[in-house]
Amino acid sequence: MIVVKIGGAQGVNLDAVCRDMAGLVHEGRPVVVVHGGSAETNEISTMLGVPPRFVTSASGFTSRYTDRQTLEIFAMVTSGKINTLLVERLQKFGVNAFGLSGVDGRVMVAKRKEAIRIVENGRQRMLRDDYTGKIETVNGGLLRLLLDAGLTPVVAPLAISPEGDALNVDADRAAAMVAGAVGAEQLVILTNVPGLMRSFPDESTLIAHLPKDGLEQALGFAEGRMKKKVLGASEALGLGVSKIIFADGRIEQPLVGALAGNGTVIS
Amino acid sequence: MIVVKIGGAQGVNLDAVCRDMAGLVHEGRPVVVVHGGSAETNEISTMLGVPPRFVTSASGFTSRYTDRQTLEIFAMVTSGKINTLLVERLQKFGVNAFGLSGVDGRVMVAKRKEAIRIVENGRQRMLRDDYTGKIETVNGGLLRLLLDAGLTPVVAPLAISPEGDALNVDADRAAAMVAGAVGAEQLVILTNVPGLMRSFPDESTLIAHLPKDGLEQALGFAEGRMKKKVLGASEALGLGVSKIIFADGRIEQPLVGALAGNGTVIS
Numbered sequence: 082m083i084v085v086k087i088g089g090a091q092g093v094n095l096d097a098v099c100r101d102m103a104g105l106v107h108e109g110r111p112v113v114v115v116h117g118g119s120a121e122t123n124e125i126s127t128m129l130g131v132p133p134r135f136v137t138s139a140s141g142f143t144s145r146y147t148d149r150q151t152l153e154i155f156a157m158v159t160s161g162k163i164n165t166l167l168v169e170r171l172q173k174f175g176v177n178a179f180g181l182s183g184v185d186g187r188v189m190v191a192k193r194k195e196a197i198r199i200v201e202n203g204r205q206r207m208l209r210d211d212y213t214g215k216i217e218t219v220n221g222g223l224l225r226l227l228l229d230a231g232l233t234p235v236v237a238p239l240a241i242s243p244e245g246d247a248l249n250v251d252a253d254r255a256a257a258m259v260a261g262a263v264g265a266e267q268l269v270i271l272t273n274v275p276g277l278m279r280s281f282p283d284e285s286t287l288i289a290h291l292p293k294d295g296l297e298q299a300l301g302f303a304e305g306r307m308k309k310k311v312l313g314a315s316e317a318l319g320l321g322v323s324k325i326i327f328a329d330g331r332i333e334q335p336l337v338g339a340l341a342g343n344g345t346v347i348s
Numbered sequence: 349m350i351v352v353k354i355g356g357a358q359g360v361n362l363d364a365v366c367r368d369m370a371g372l373v374h375e376g377r378p379v380v381v382v383h384g385g386s387a388e389t390n391e392i393s394t395m396l397g398v399p400p401r402f403v404t405s406a407s408g409f410t411s412r413y414t415d416r417q418t419l420e421i422f423a424m425v426t427s428g429k430i431n432t433l434l435v436e437r438l439q440k441f442g443v444n445a446f447g448l449s450g451v452d453g454r455v456m457v458a459k460r461k462e463a464i465r466i467v468e469n470g471r472q473r474m475l476r477d478d479y480t481g482k483i484e485t486v487n488g489g490l491l492r493l494l495l496d497a498g499l500t501p502v503v504a505p506l507a508i509s510p511e512g513d514a515l516n517v518d519a520d521r522a523a524a525m526v527a528g529a530v531g532a533e534q535l536v537i538l539t540n541v542p543g544l545m546r547s548f549p550d551e552s553t554l555i556a557h558l559p560k561d562g563l564e565q566a567l568g569f570a571e572g573r574m575k576k577k578v579l580g581a582s583e584a585l586g587l588g589v590s591k592i593i594f595a596d597g598r599i600e601q602p603l604v605g606a607l608a609g610n611g612t613v614i615s
Binding site: 125128129130153156157158159160161162164165166168169172173177178179180181182184185186187223226227230232239241244245246247 | 396420423427431433445448451453490497499506512513514
């Protein structure tokens with residue numbers, strides 16, 4: 082079993098990814114897909130007059146401020162547009178894809194971040210109307226039910242709280258939790274860079290192999306978005322996934338290449 | 349088994365519908381939900397600078413003109429927003445709802461209307477870039493797989509063509525086809541009117557019971573949107589659904605009332 086995370090950032094060659102995926106599925110190698118959608122959500126929410134806002138936590142991390150209106154736009158774009166079009170594209174390549182988000186059947190249950198301490202104009206204050214969550218459980222049995230029916234699940238990054246609120250969740254960490262829950266051997270994270278670089282964006286510093294005990298150090302030099310991928314890799318390893326590969330999604334045969342060892346292999 | 353169609357028009361009391369549905373599901377009576385979304389698609393597509401366009405066919409029917417851009421907005425709104433929020437609301441009432449559209453797992457396969465002869469400024473011309481379809485098959489087995497897993501499927505009105513294109517389909521007729529495919533005994537169509545009226549909008553002309561052989565006549569006096577519901581009812585009867593109920597979705601206990609015989613019962 083392979084879990085493939087497809088990044089929301091521009092540049093990923095979706096036709097090449099879907100073609101590779103069709104090859105794997107037709108060989109009898111089951112795949113679960115997890116995707117993002119931040120970039121497109123920013124674009125559409127701006128068009129709808131609700132430009133994205135980002136907040137900086139007291140500990141220095143920057144994240145999307147997801148009030149209820151933003152959550153609904155996030156659901157609309159990731160689950161309605163990106164997910165449906167990805168399922169449609171896979172269907173065109175002969176893969177019987179089946180889209181869902183973590184809200185459906187409570188596939189991903191997350192704890193809502195009740196309050197975030199943020200820094201605004203140099204002063205700290207608490208933010209209480211945020212609809213972001215941290216995934217606590219993934220229902221691997223339900224995903225396997227779909228796989229056993231010959232379907233390829235395509236998962237949008239929304240989860241549900243125990244109280245029944247839909248929540249925005251980080252797609253890289255969702256992919257890690259999904260990989261753990263379905264017992265995947267490999268998690269491939271496709272992005273618009275060749276892999277993890279020691280000095281981003283100098284591609285000559287690409288790290289071909291990162292052992293498990295190098296992950297903490299990697300958190301130090303990973304840039305921006307790559308930090309969450311490193312965290313996800315660490316979580317996936319902890320959940321029994323034996324190999325995580327950060328690979329370039331912009332090229333031809335991105336999945337075949339990743340499984341052959343291109344990119345950064347973490348094991 | 350009961351199939352419930354929830355209209356996209358304003359006024360339907362979603363909390364009351366979901367509360368009733370939770371009562372049924374908890375009594376062990378399985379439900380499949382089908383919903384619409386035209387009204388909200390019009391609103392959001394206008395905000396995105398793509399106002400809805402309607403065309404009149406040579407035979408006098410008016411329908412939405414769905415070019416590719418409109419199709420993507422329709423998918424975004426119905427499958428991403430309306431569907432996700434309905435699933436979330438059902439989850440809050442303790443129903444383990446599971447959203448999908450007909451594109452997922454090819455649950456609904458439709459024939460694309462390759463060309464429509466329309467009338468524009470008094471002249472006829474062919475429209476060839478429309479992404480609208482007529483459902484030909486519904487995979488009842490896949491819906492039953494979800495039901496057997498204790499889930500309540502919530503279906504958005506999108507289908508897929510044999511060529512793999514996502515298509516906009518009529519939600520009333522989708523509900524009829526779904527009811528036939530899952531072997532439902534009853535199909536409840538909730539709207540923002542009390543039922544079928546002989547002279548719309550005079551509610552004193554509400555028809556309490558319409559026998560099967562009165563359907564053709566009903567097509568004559570049904571107003572606008574109600575025409576397609578009458579067509580759907582006719583299709584559902586043909587597929588073995590024994591009772592179709594047009595009922596008011598704006599009131600308290602709309603489903604319980606409909607199942608007790610309120611509204612227009614077609615059998």
